[in-house]
Amino acid sequence: MLDIKFVRENVELVKKGVTAKGYDAGVVDEVLKLDLKKRGLIKEIEEIRAQRNIAASQKDIEKGKEIKQKLQKLEPDLENVEKEFLEVFGKIPNLPSDKAPVGKGEKENVEVKKWGEPTKFDFEPLDHLELGKRLGILDFETGAKVAGSQFYFLYGDGARLELALSMYVFDKLSKEGFLPVITPDLAKSRYYLGTGYMPKGDEAQTYTIEDEDLGLIATAEVTLAGSHADEVIPEDVLPLKYVGCSHCFRKEAGAYGKYSKGLYRVHQFSKTEMFIYCKPEDSDKLHESILKMEESIYQELGLPYRVLEMCTGDLGAMAARKFDIEAWMPGRNDYGEITSTSNCTDYQARNLNIKYKKKNGETEYVHMLNGTAVVMSRVPVAILENFQTKDGSVVIPKVLQKWMGKEKIESKNG
RNA sequence: GGAGGGGUCGCAUAGUGGUCUAGUGCGGUCGAUUGGAAAUCGGCUAUAACCGCAAGGUUAUCGAGGGUUCAAAUCCCUCCCCCUCUGCCA
Numbered sequence: 281m282l283d284i285k286f287v288r289e290n291v292e293l294v295k296k297g298v299t300a301k302g303y304d305a306g307v308v309d310e311v312l313k314l315d316l317k318k319r320g321l322i323k324e325i326e327e328i329r330a331q332r333n334i335a336a337s338q339k340d341i342e343k344g345k346e347i348k349q350k351l352q353k354l355e356p357d358l359e360n361v362e363k364e365f366l367e368v369f370g371k372i373p374n375l376p377s378d379k380a381p382v383g384k385g386e387k388e389n390v391e392v393k394k395w396g397e398p399t400k401f402d403f404e405p406l407d408h409l410e411l412g413k414r415l416g417i418l419d420f421e422t423g424a425k426v427a428g429s430q431f432y433f434l435y436g437d438g439a440r441l442e443l444a445l446s447m448y449v450f451d452k453l454s455k456e457g458f459l460p461v462i463t464p465d466l467a468k469s470r471y472y473l474g475t476g477y478m479p480k481g482d483e484a485q486t487y488t489i490e491d492e493d494l495g496l497i498a499t500a501e502v503t504l505a506g507s508h509a510d511e512v513i514p515e516d517v518l519p520l521k522y523v524g525c526s527h528c529f530r531k532e533a534g535a536y537g538k539y540s541k542g543l544y545r546v547h548q549f550s551k552t553e554m555f556i557y558c559k560p561e562d563s564d565k566l567h568e569s570i571l572k573m574e575e576s577i578y579q580e581l582g583l584p585y586r587v588l589e590m591c592t593g594d595l596g597a598m599a600a601r602k603f604d605i606e607a608w609m610p611g612r613n614d615y616g617e618i619t620s621t622s623n624c625t626d627y628q629a630r631n632l633n634i635k636y637k638k639k640n641g642e643t644e645y646v647h648m649l650n651g652t653a654v655v656m657s658r659v660p661v662a663i664l665e666n667f668q669t670k671d672g673s674v675v676i677p678k679v680l681q682k683w684m685g686k687e688k689i690e691s692k693n694g
Numbered sequence: 695g696g697a698g699g700g701g702u703c704g705c706a707u708a709g710u711g712g713u714c715u716a717g718u719g720c721g722g723u724c725g726a727u728u729g730g731a732a733a734u735c736g737g738c739u740a741u742a743a744c745c746g747c748a749a750g751g752u753u754a755u756c757g758a759g760g761g762u763u764c765a766a767a768u769c770c771c772u773c774c775c776c777c778u779c780u781g782c783c784a
Contacts (some may be wrong), residue, residue: 321742326753333753336765339712344764512741643741 297375300592314365322356371599374627383591397582407611408664409542410626442656444683449575458523463503465527492628496529501650504555509632519558520546549657556649567623570651581677584608598624607662621651
């Protein structure tokens, strides 16, 4: 959430930001109205409570009874107003950064960089599904049998590739000061709803556990952000840098179609995610450093990619600024998203109540940043499709060979 | 899963209905003392919201949420977490 004081004092600015994100600026007026109502009630109730405390200390039972009745009338009002306030206030998204390009949607995202060229073949290339099947490393049929459509089994070098990618980024990023973490794959609703992943408004993405306040996480961002909830972090340990590995679960309701076939869109995948807690003044710089790390990973893997900066209309609720990397995927004959890095400024920190303590004793909300390191579904799509050879084998990127113990994936893999 | 014990102001502890505006010790901090220090003595020592130009004031918070009461850290209910024992289990 935003800072209500800031909203009170910068109404027009907030409305402008909300509009740029494609949200209805009417909620801002609604919030201010509720805020006023809430404060009026708080004042009234606190005065009565002060009287109650006096009556109690004087053991004035009659007066106390009288006061109790007054409070019993007013307190539920306040409760309702507060609830309503939070509900509406939560609808106001984080404001976009000044640096984010203004635009309505996906089409107005800005390509800020291109690295490499789309791969050319002197033979008819296969898509990753066909390749995976022929190599015996990827099996959606058995996935469907056991868990349903859009689940898959990885065998042999398919399974090794996932672990090799994980080891590679853990290794690379720990040299950059990121602490490797394996997080729980489930989280309480406070975290999987409030924190992290609320794509385009609805929450139907999350698998939940019956009769428990638990859901399967859609990304380790949820658990990494939750891990410091309600904490005050000493200034000198910032920035805190994590690279978390988890399984990710998404219902992806209605998201079928040729464009997202195979591993591109699945219900379960593994992902390593960078996550940084930092001081507000450092967040821009660190956000760029995450993007640089991501680029460095894909350059080392040798995958052609482009970098898109999201326009205001495509930032989502949490982010003030966001970059996606899209890798070339011959099977789609197009670029496909493989990373996304967001600067959520203090918006998430306010939701989760995460502050830091300055040397002078003051506390302030931290800034929170996230960025994909490697997503084990889509990156293998790009690897298989870009590095396939005429004989049907796939060349393993150099940086992964150490972890795979071989240079090529061939059909007679074990 | 079962049985027992516990969760109090940074840490440790006291507190079983009103005198709790939560005591004490430790730590921290400021000051006194000192040539300087130790020791000693004294002050201060949370977070948030609301009112106020400010000084300041008020309210809330004793794991969380409900309830009883004029009044709850204290009584009742539900839940969470930690420890010990125990069962099952990779």
